[in-house]
Amino acid sequence: MDFASDNTSGVAPQVMAALNAANEGHVPSYGADALSEAVRTKMRDLFEAPEAAVYLVATGTAANALSCALLTEPWGAIFCHRNAHIEEDECGAPEFYTNGAKLVLVDGAHAKMDPEALERSIAHTGRGGIHNVQRGMVSLTNATEAGTVYAPEEVARLTEIAQDYALPVHMDGARFANALARLGCTPAELTWKAGVDVLSFGGTKNGCMGVEAVVIFDPARAREFELRRKRGGHLFSKNRFLAAQMLGYLAGGGWLENARHANRMALRLAAGILEVDGGSLLHPTEANAVFARLPRGLHRQAVEAGAYYYLWPFDQSLDGPDDELLSARLVCSWATTDDEVDSFLETLA
Amino acid sequence: MDFASDNTSGVAPQVMAALNAANEGHVPSYGADALSEAVRTKMRDLFEAPEAAVYLVATGTAANALSCALLTEPWGAIFCHRNAHIEEDECGAPEFYTNGAKLVLVDGAHAKMDPEALERSIAHTGRGGIHNVQRGMVSLTNATEAGTVYAPEEVARLTEIAQDYALPVHMDGARFANALARLGCTPAELTWKAGVDVLSFGGTKNGCMGVEAVVIFDPARAREFELRRKRGGHLFSKNRFLAAQMLGYLAGGGWLENARHANRMALRLAAGILEVDGGSLLHPTEANAVFARLPRGLHRQAVEAGAYYYLWPFDQSLDGPDDELLSARLVCSWATTDDEVDSFLETLA
């Protein structure tokens, strides 16, 4: 009953098999091997983007921070939701990689940027000329930190605003698969066809060991990315093992199947919680995370029965009156089982 | 009738005289001259801080950004008001000098941080351990960007919160003289006695040509400041001319007299505006800036009569119906005359 995060899960069998299979003989390092070439081709096909540049790194923070550094000058503003991972969970990596760009926080329900709020933020920034930071870029997260999802037309609504100001758009897709699984659209429809310039395409949370792809739809920007990646210490010498993971992940649509499974588990969990007396949801369950409000007594019961998850926000406590409502985040992954969900829901009974 | 900013004024006579007097013969460069030594002694006396380190730079942005870099690590949060100069008017200089610290914006009426909002912001930051930026420092502005003033006990209320979290405190005193002139307390009472660690002590806006002092009350931090100043290109070879300005500024309390005058002009302006039909104030006039709301027609009259000032915020326009209310910032300086104020008020009649 581990719902702490999708990153507490291990490596999906097909990914592990690919890693083992890749471990044969000597191959050129730093991405000049056949698997690294194959993954570039595979990703370009997947995204219907034959010109796209594709690079692999091992962490989502690296993918995001390098993408930001590619898209904005140091004196630029990065417009993102107040709850974006780049704002809340990366210890300032975007500021470090951009040499000091400023994250300008945009509001919006359920961790989705409100288009009007985004427009206001952009319009407001840089009005004072050189005295202010300048408009730099937009970064949106899909699926969001609240387990919600932007549909292609919602993405397009935001990227149109960005384009009005000639700003490039980054999508943090650490849980891109979960968004796609929910929406049923194509990868292209959710990205470049909707105006996204650079995508962090997550693998780690959805069954990989540690690999994320950065997909740069305009290849003119590729060379600079290579230098930034190396300079950040994110170029792997044995790059074949990043490539193998990603190839194993994508093979036969397994990545989407993993995501569909995780989303399904989340929906079952959410449905169960709504049946509990006092149970409610803070956000719609559109991907693999459930944000649930439950009486403290039930949380205590669950935890005592071995459930592992975070009260969200962190500053709540299991100590206190039983009937007070506490909110929590429960995350499902490719590895979550029906049994785990059932067992958890039983602890609330 | 120039109320655009206190920095459109020139150099006060006593400062210019000191510059001319300092231009005698060869003296050691980079601050090893007698005037540079004298200004250090003078500032220490003024602040009743015999151990303080005192450095001169030529711009307020340099003073602020170098101070921030001294007080926070790159992964630290700088808690400041949403309207602070370091947030709104320095093109990201604090982010540049700190190598990417994050400004966390605190609300509060009239550009003064609300203590509870500050406390909430600090408490919230860094709760996620190494995943978040860490608590770094607090920066407050006195007088504020809204022309208001923190009294010593208000400063102390904020610095106590900072101290609860072991955070150092910077005061942006680009208009410190105006605050002091309003409050009638001593420089020490408004700074280190109220818990301030480092002060940007403004000279430029109040009659100097281009000089600000950074007063570091704990001298253990001084050496690092010297290196950061040099590395930032802010160490003057002919430092005697920064020193001369500051000495001329301070001589005989002239700096405070300048500030008292500017504040007085602002109060007269404010009083006159309140008498105008449709005239009102957005913020209390406690220093040298007046934030006035007036019908567009009157703004147009004033501007056509030669008044020079900014509609505030910038996105308002003189084009439109006469009776709509527009807000504006009018700043007085040591050089503002009663005649200018009268003439301006007459344009509104």
Place this chain on the structure above:
Amino acid sequence: MDFASDNTSGVAPQVMAALNAANEGHVPSYGADALSEAVRTKMRDLFEAPEAAVYLVATGTAANALSCALLTEPWGAIFCHRNAHIEEDECGAPEFYTNGAKLVLVDGAHAKMDPEALERSIAHTGRGGIHNVQRGMVSLTNATEAGTVYAPEEVARLTEIAQDYALPVHMDGARFANALARLGCTPAELTWKAGVDVLSFGGTKNGCMGVEAVVIFDPARAREFELRRKRGGHLFSKNRFLAAQMLGYLAGGGWLENARHANRMALRLAAGILEVDGGSLLHPTEANAVFARLPRGLHRQAVEAGAYYYLWPFDQSLDGPDDELLSARLVCSWATTDDEVDSFLETLA
């Protein structure tokens, strides 16, 4: 016959087995799992350093650049050999992570810093006070980029000079195992007992998939490292798989056996080259790399027979007269076989 680099090899069986074994169930992320704890204990035991802080990252560049950032201020000089990896092969990663420290290049035969040259460099640096970069740290590489090795007393000779100036010392041990295998001393003797403060302990080149440990002998510096690692995007969520690699690598002394094997292969290769007509060595073969000079005709023969390695430096060419001497780097690894060495030598016959 792949002698291009030790990083063209795959993953050693014992490391791959450990990775597979680690892939069981849910475990806490970001290093809070049992394997991550085990690797810390194991490394502390290995280094007889019960207080040491141990962190895992995935690349050598990350290990080195983060270590430098821990040990020097941005205005510090990093004293290193002219051929150090941090100078020549990291695209400025140390400059990026330190926010602009300056690498000051020290000469010395066979890629080992000459102690007197080091002393002169340190003495010279910072003499001009705040006008110069300051003395920051020393970084030495063991085994070196020339396939040579510093003995403990040679390390101590350099660290004593550093200590005379109160400078911390980093050792780039991307091939630490190869140095140790050559010297037969203990890890402690080659590091902290010889005055080293922080070690980049390589795994990748010697049989891992992608893992390096940073060993910080003074734990007071540990917390800052954690923040820098996260901020650099180098904290793995599924950290257990870095830990598993390192544990598998260390188990039963396999790491040293791998290194002994690689060194042995290099010595055989070197011996064979010396027997070739016109063959000579540029550097003593003390670790796993051979720097050989051979007539161009022989290089051509080898390459045509399928040998894969670099002419060193790069600007030489296989086109030209047969009898001209060209130098080359040939690197052996845990995966190099006697057959490969023999086959290569036969191509020269």
Place this chain on the structure above:
Amino acid sequence: MDFASDNTSGVAPQVMAALNAANEGHVPSYGADALSEAVRTKMRDLFEAPEAAVYLVATGTAANALSCALLTEPWGAIFCHRNAHIEEDECGAPEFYTNGAKLVLVDGAHAKMDPEALERSIAHTGRGGIHNVQRGMVSLTNATEAGTVYAPEEVARLTEIAQDYALPVHMDGARFANALARLGCTPAELTWKAGVDVLSFGGTKNGCMGVEAVVIFDPARAREFELRRKRGGHLFSKNRFLAAQMLGYLAGGGWLENARHANRMALRLAAGILEVDGGSLLHPTEANAVFARLPRGLHRQAVEAGAYYYLWPFDQSLDGPDDELLSARLVCSWATTDDEVDSFLETLA
């Protein structure tokens, strides 16, 4: 008898007069005033460069570091002479402003880059692809730190090499006037006509209080400079006083007259030293600095008689045998008098 540096001098009368004259009334701040406009026009005329962008800052380090940041990416190499001011005397400001570019040091007699050495350095850099820092820019100093001068054809020889690699060229002209006074060519001939892209045009050392112009011959780069200047804290609010200095400096060719005078003083000093028993020169005296070798006893005599200058390098001492030869730097300025030179030479008699 102060020969310590040209920056121990004060402000030339014509510059001081211009400062006093500029102190009239309110004018727009941040360079929107008439004097700031006039200085741009004046400089463009002077350089026969009607499109050039011209910006004023207050220190040479700011001018140089901002210029470097404009011309190279963070992963670029800055090719400069081993004794360049940007390498030896700016505490790493170029590294700070560029976010970590690497200064690659080029040799050459008398502080002038040897063209072949420059070519070798550029050719060598970046050969390893993304593993190395990339070729970034060339920076040369005229007049040099050794008091020598590059003629236009010597500048062109270096810039042609840079152009072969598509690298932009910066000239550190902190003593540009002294070079020009020596050469008798036009400002254009020594800069853009010889292939220079950006010039730091010094004012401070040659009679200003603290002002340097950055002349950017390709205006496409101008906007970025403005943002970098503001972000570095180098935009003056009362910019008219930087402009006034520069206008006063340039008026009637006074700047060149100042430089001619300083050069003449240096030549007299050099001639006198050569007549002294045991006196010799380390570098040809082509600008305003004399590098002299004299017996220690004579240095002691001079210092005891009140002469003020530096032994060069710093690690020599006045303590020791009288007849040992010590080298020293003696710098003349616009303010050096024949009497001072004579008095100094008399102390050696």
